[in-house]
Amino acid sequence: MKDILEEIIAWKRKELEQQKYDLPAKELYAIVDRIMSNGIEQHSMHESLENSPYGIIAEFKRKSPSKGWIKEEGRADVIPASYAQNGASAISILTDEKFFGGNLDFIKKSRPTVSIPILRKDFIIDEYQLFQARRIGADAVLLIAANLAVEQAKSLAYTAHQLGLEVLLEMHSEEELDYAELDVDMLGINNRNLGTFHTDVQNSFALADRLPKEKVHVSESGISNPETIKQLRKAGFRGFLMGEHFMKAANPGLALKEFIEELK
Numbered sequence: 001m002k003d004i005l006e007e008i009i010a011w012k013r014k015e016l017e018q019q020k021y022d023l024p025a026k027e028l029y030a031i032v033d034r035i036m037s038n039g040i041e042q043h044s045m046h047e048s049l050e051n052s053p054y055g056i057i058a059e060f061k062r063k064s065p066s067k068g069w070i071k072e073e074g075r076a077d078v079i080p081a082s083y084a085q086n087g088a089s090a091i092s093i094l095t096d097e098k099f100f101g102g103n104l105d106f107i108k109k110s111r112p113t114v115s116i117p118i119l120r121k122d123f124i125i126d127e128y129q130l131f132q133a134r135r136i137g138a139d140a141v142l143l144i145a146a147n148l149a150v151e152q153a154k155s156l157a158y159t160a161h162q163l164g165l166e167v168l169l170e171m172h173s174e175e176e177l178d179y180a181e182l183d184v185d186m187l188g189i190n191n192r193n194l195g196t197f198h199t200d201v202q203n204s205f206a207l208a209d210r211l212p213k214e215k216v217h218v219s220e221s222g223i224s225n226p227e228t229i230k231q232l233r234k235a236g237f238r239g240f241l242m243g244e245h246f247m248k249a250a251n252p253g254l255a256l257k258e259f260i261e262e263l264k
Helices: 004-022 025-037 045-051 079-085 104-113 127-136 150-162 174-181 202-210 226-234 252-263
Strands: 056-060 090-094 118-121 140-144 166-171 186-190 216-220 239-242
Touching: 004 127, 025 127, 045 090, 045 166, 045 186, 045 216, 056 079, 056 252, 079 090, 079 104, 079 252, 090 104, 104 118, 104 127, 118 127, 127 140, 127 150, 140 150, 140 186, 150 166, 150 174, 166 174, 174 202, 186 202, 186 239, 202 226, 226 252
Parallel strands: 056 090, 056 239, 090 118, 118 140, 140 166, 166 186, 186 216, 216 239
Antiparallel strands: none
């Protein structure tokens, strides 16, 4: 089976070349410097998860490489706001266009509509993408161990913090647990293998005890049952990233509200 992650990263490098041509790094960095000098408040994602009794990170995800379009007509100025109104602790927004139907503008459109943290979910391999995230209004970024060397992840996490962005570091396997020692704000266990896209929520349970206790733990992907979240909370997780379960519903915000009612 073709490794989907390798295909995504190869495309991401080409995409970055074009983005840097359209907006040179020097210009982007100057824009972000002006934004930061204005003192615009950032929202802490790890604090939001720690303080929430539910910890749902509701994801705006219109498409999947393995399943195709989930909600092609989904609007970034509507669904994230509905998530926020119906109990989400944070919002994850896919910004990868080719494989996930995302767009950088989706965060720009949703930012004025919500006052909870927004995570830029993408395949970040270059500090340029961190400056993009800060420019468009993200509060946190995802770094994926599977496509970053440890030193690269360490450097990107440092730059993210310099920009006022929190970091969710995602791991999938026991072999990637070395990344858990890095200076990041949240540690995620992805239940989906990014090479094959096979999903098994037991992955979070299997690795839970191996994570540093002082960090906020997040279980990602494959969650659709409130009972699963109750069990994951007992295992030490405080964040639960869910996308397809809500996005498949006619009204994602209402689906989230009903899910939280079952958690109570």
